[in-house]
Amino acid sequence: MAIGLPSTDHFVLLTILICLLVHHCSAVYDVESTAESGKLMSAQLKLVGGSADFGPDVKSLTLTASLETDSRLRVRITDADHRRWEVPQDVIPRPAPGPQPKDVLLDSPGNPSMPSNSTMSSASSDLTFTIHASPFRFTVSRRSTGDTLFDTSANLVFKDRYLEVTSTLPADRASLYGLGEQKKETFRLQHNDTFTLWNGDVTWSDQPDLNLYGSHPFYMDVRSGGAAHGVLLLNSNGMDILYGGSYVTYKVIGGVLDFYFFAGPSPLDVVDQYTQLIGRPAPMPYWSFGFHQSRYGYKNVADLDGVVAGYAKARIPMEAIWSDIDYMDGYQDFTLDPVNYPSKQLRPFVDRLHNNGQKYVVTVHPAIKRQAAAHEDLFLKRNGANLVGEAWPGEVYFLDFMSPRSTEYWARKISEFRRTIPVDGLWCDINEPSNFKQWQPLNPLDDPPYRINNSGFHLPINYRTVPVSTLHYNGVSEYDAHNLFGLLQAKATHAGLLRDTARRPFVLSRSTFVGSGRYAAHWTGNNVARWDELAHSINTILNFGLFGIPMMGADICGFNGNTTQELCSRWIQLGAFYPFARAHAEKTTLRRELYVWEATARSARKALGMRYRLLPYMYTLMYEAHTTGAPIARPLFFSYPQDADTYGVDRQFLLGRGVLVSPVLEPGATTVDAYFPAGRWFSLYDYSLAYTMKVGKRVTLPAPADLANAHLAGGNILLLQHAELTTSAARQSEFHLLVALAENGTASGELFLDDGEPPEMGAVGGNWTLVRFSCDREESKGMVTTKVSSHVVQNSYAPSRAQVIGKVVFMGLQSAPKSFTIYVNNVELKAARTKSRTSGVFSVSGLSLAIGQKFEIKLVMSH
Template sequence: MAVAPGRRGPAALAWAALFLTAALAVDRGNFKTCEQSGFCRRQRSLKPGSSPYRALLESLQLGPDSATLQLINEENKVPLLLELWGLRGNMTRIRIDELKPLRPRFRVPDVLVAEPPAEQLAVTGRDEGSVELALGAGGHRLLVTAKPFRLDLLRGRELLCSVNARGLLLFEHLRPRRRPFSDKVSSSVGSLWDKIKSLFHRETPAEPPAAAAEDEEEERQGAAEAGGEGAKAAGAPADGSMQPEAAAPAAEGEAAEEPGAWEETFKTHTDSKPHGPASVGLDFSLPGFEHVYGIPEHAESLRLRTTEAGDPYRLYNLDVFQYELYNPMALYGSVPLLLAHSARRTLGLFWLNAAETWVDIGSNTAGKGGGETPQTDVRWMSESGIIDAFLLLGPTPGAVAAQYASLTGTQALPPLFALGYHQSRWNYNDEEDVAAVERGFDEHDIPCDVIWLDIEHADGKRYFTWDPSKFPQPRAMLQRLAAKKRKMVSIVDPHIKVDSGYRVHNEIRSRGFYVKTKDGSDYEGWCWPGSAGYPDFTDPAMRAWWAGMFAYEQYEGSAENLFTWNDMNEPSVFSGPEVTMQKDAVHHGGWEHRDLHNLYGFYVQMATAQGQVQRSGGRERPFVLSRAFFAGSQRYGAVWTGDNAAEWEHLKISIAMCLSMGLAGLSFCGADVGGFFKNPDAELLVRWYQAGAYQPFFRAHAHLDTVRREPWLFGEENTALIRAAVRQRYALLPFWYTAFYRSHRHGQPVMRPLWMEFPDDVATFAIDDQYMIDRALLVHPVTEQGARGVQVYLPGEGEVWYDVASRQKHHAPQTLYVPVTMSSVPVYQRGGTVVPRQERARRSAECMRGDPFTLYVALSPQGTAEGDLFLDDGRTFDFQTHNRFLHRRFTFASGALTARAADPSGAFDTPAWLERVVILGAGKPAAVVLQPAAGPETRLDFQHDAETSVLTLRKPGVLMADDWSILLR
């Protein structure tokens, strides 16, 4: 963000004032449009139907698990190498690179958890113009058409996806720079004059003569090297050489000589491009689909819009000051995953490229009447790198989520405290302020797990330090929090103050760990501390050093209950182009920043999480919040929606933004409760707490210039409403934690759109003001000012839903008008599910350990239900390293509720017991009998409400770790 939390100090005051003087709104002029982005403009200028690429079918080679063949651009004769894989788990991979590039092109490392296993390919058909490949045992086929090149992915007779069907493949090959003729003449004359002077002065020339001749030779050799076997097959000279005068003109859209191809100016910044234009683009056509989702992060509705009339969606991690809503502009994070859904199937497209990327979406049905088979066309355009695309073939939404998780990893299981309530502000002033805020939660009986400190806590914004006057005894402060079973999070940003008296800066500089300029010096930019260096987190050695800084002896004043917030890690550079780093900056391995920009924040969070793991000897789970992210960031912690505003529309858009992130694997997502900028009134604040309590990451946060807004500062009535919302969150912590465990194991989003659970219900496809938590709870937060009612859609043919507040049963599908008061949070439990709760109010999650449970059993129309509960110590990796966990399965069928082990390999000692069972939709039994696994039967007391059909069983008293049955007779 341009003004992120905790952003004041003498060094940054001028910059902060600059960003705050304008009315709080994004300055679009700070950020490029597609027309201002040279490669986007060139890619988009290529029109459909003019593809110059031909597949050389005779070059097809089958390996043990892949196929390769060459593509030739028939206009410039540059060959490409196409690689194809049929991956296990119903996926296909397509990779395109230059056959013989002048230098290697960047391939994204560290995002895939492993190279995905592939299946044997086989040729099943061939003719003069095409070849057909069988992709393993899944029944899918790839039809490769030679001219123009096209890939069709089929299952049986059904066409699932076409690649390059619109002919928009554009691969800007690396090439030597062609100097203008006038420059060559001038250079040749200059060289001749140097020779003449040397005859008279007998001096050795300072530079080698005949520069123009060298340029011509370099160009000729480069063209020959780029030609290779593919050029020979396309009709190039037999020796592989290509004379410059015989070379074909540049292909349409290639623009090798276009202004901006070798350097580009935006505002006051010039981006040098020493390797020239290198963008890649490819189109995918999806017949039968008109609803697409994903490619976060954008402040956008869940269903993505078509982009033909405006800019494409942009994926380029940026610090955007108070972002606009319903806008394709880039924000803080980027995940190049798009999902397409219809009533028949779900597909995913994962574009593994970390450079600046634009995504065009077109539809043949947008704004038109019916009668046409719908089709969505998706065009990906990236500034550099290669084409590396994964087609996730579903066919169900859950299958696509699992396929993506198999590639990039699942959501890390957070420590239990992280699912509680977090209180933050830019900034809590000092240790006394922290103590007063923490005390306020106890005085007002509001649970809270974490107090946060922004950048003002550090000594002059030198991270890994504490302000000696405001926070002189940080360890004692942390011990006081720990005594209340609470935690703290401090901010550690990746810009390091350039200060010879600062140990962190000196060590990074001495080890050569800073990002470099194109000239080889340490890159410096302007951020909160003033002049700052930027550690090169792409360097494994740098990441290892950074991780070591979280050791207790290195991070002085830290303790076991101190965790970390990585902000500004796009990276944010106030003095840089688009408020970020110059693209020609140089990283480890010689790669330019342009190649890997979207990976920077991913690596910062990775290194920070590893540091927290290391400090405990590898036993404790980390908690790290990151603003910037990429595919795979879910493995390292949580994300949030950045610097939102205290406006009703920002509250509403937070739902769609978190749903989009969840679809892209980032389940641990939330928004700043109350809005970061501006001051919410009491109604908006209360509604935001009610909504935030039902989002995965639950944190209140605010800008330095806003009024204080701790939950008890808006009057007793509003304090009571906020207290109730926060307590609802804590009562559901067992349910949230179990949902996160399932997400960690299987890759399913915790907060998910309705269509994931009801994939054939077309009415759900565009809904993003209500959603599911796991598969059991449907939530419709109130997001309209002054609302007296909301429209709630209950999906699922033949399903039943129970209002959690009134316990009234509703049959689906139907739309309900639900009257609301200020205490209302419309939540419905799905029939056929079991939801565990802990309903005793405590000050923090850790205080709830061992508390008794209540099971809410919501019966389906068939009189059945099932659910589960995951329990462990809530903080360590022992659940996976030593099988120290309980995973219990609850089933109700034929009038009996049964508890058994869902995973018998686990064992965990807990005193927690079953206090109550509430069965929704039940008739009145004559008797209720408890059958423990060992011991005699006992009768249970019960109460039945005939009006609501709710049966309450009191104090079964069995341990949650035991097997038992409860019989309704």
């Protein structure tokens, strides 16, 4: 016989179960008082039961909950009596947490309430916050549906260097994504996944489930039916996060509990709301969307020259060539090897690149050779003196990018170097920061009471980095600020380039944190030339789209290990669709430039040819990312959130909302198993209607040896340009307008244009053009009219008045017409060249429609 338990007893039993699962169950707090003022609620919490594990418990806590916007709720818990470390406001600018409880009470028209459950909501917000008094816990729910989004257990642990909180989750209805940086075998989180967030220079980065170069304590939860929300714990200290399917547990070694909840309800809404808080992604220059070639081990300037010539001879696009530490004199930043990279050879080489519309990028590191470091106040300190570590130059000091003097020094060095070699971008590498010296603990901070699972073996947090007892500017410890280091260097590098060039900076950073996308692109790090690494790159790229870093890629053909012709060919077929497309390899590996194998060169010409044709679309996606946070590469559920079968798809992805990429990820494959959501899907290569799906379905696609499958969803309008060897040449060509009709005959799209390098993208008063396109269909008396219109939102970029659409392709027409008439701006067009196919593709060429001027095209057909 089953005995029904009250809901409170159900909760207690669930709490006990979760505590047992996460191996810690001790501290409990009660609510002493609460107060509410408008969209702000506060509470005082008092410890009623704890333990000595990991140190004494904090006895009194303050909770502040605030509806900062209609779609964003903040819940902050901290020590009521002592100030604690938090991510500084100048690192991630954000609203203040609000007045403390006594201030709220003074401002509040009512009196402080006695301990009881208290709820805060707003008619304009879908988020509801509730405090449960004894024992304390809190819940966040969706007002419109009653769905609980976050529900903490009564086990709240708050000690000086150990914080723990657990939330229950509906395992049967929640799909989680995010949390990183780790190499994951699936994009959707799996039950019993664990995540350690501690930025590290990981030598075995090909292993899954280990903490890598960045820390992003943010996840997106997509519930059955498609409603999504986001959760951020804004904390820069090291932590372990355990996802058990029915719960998520945070174990943090410092700081405060500062949660942000984002209401969504669509996935795009969530990233919009998230990046509104942490900062919109930096606009990337147009040229950065070209193909980049790099290698650690280019011996000299002649080697670089040979690579550039090799790409030109093979007729493979190459936008930029990069130099790793090979260019340096003694591995010191902003120096030149006098034998292999003297300025008298390197400067003419870079000038030739620029004359050909190509770019040059070099790496920089945060460690400065000890003998070259003259300024004592620029560096990290330990025991009152500059910390001496080991890195590529030998004994080094580490720049402290929290110090204004250090960032000024960095900007000056960038400017001085660019007077010698006018590099076009900077690559911030090993900036976790990496340190080769091993340290013995000299300070309690070096060995915290709870040891996070660093590098998968619970290694000391000082492993391959600077000691956490090191001090930054204003006495900030590395213990607290470690995960911010790469973000701060990227910020300083972005500012230095911007000041020196007055153009849009390009910065690539290996180490990242929440908000790094405001300054830098990222790549997956030291991958290996293996098929599983090829597949896993998709998961990481999709993750960083969630994190607000859309300019993301992986080392094409692999960094470590010797690749093969087949693997390299398949990798460029995929990599050509990465937002950031760069090939990079380790010096001891076989050369793998895309022209080395003819079969790979053939794949590269086709794949990069498609990429360069798509440049207007990809650059417009960059504008969308910069203004709304939307990822460039997206999981399928972003466009089809109500289709639960898309939630687990991670071997395909979308560019924007419409281009579906289905790559080969296994050796010897002659077919690809691909998922197509409901709707029409057209081949991006011959424009034919490939599939019409009433419901989503898996399809077996042929997999030619030299081509990746790419399809365009019906309902989209794309603008393409001609494929050329550089982005500057491609953007001089005419546009082709692709109109992929949905079943109801509608479609839409947009185009953003500027000169590719102004510091801001789409700034008020700036020189840019934005055009929106729409298509609809009308049927009357046996005639079908398909009308494409342009709406010029802004037209201040002068070349857009000269750039023209020379061809329009309609895809998905009902059938071949008996007769047709074409009108442009209501004038019949008699001289245009047309082509009609029974497959429903109809093209009109010989046009000259200025992008910056409104136009209307009507295709009138009789059937």
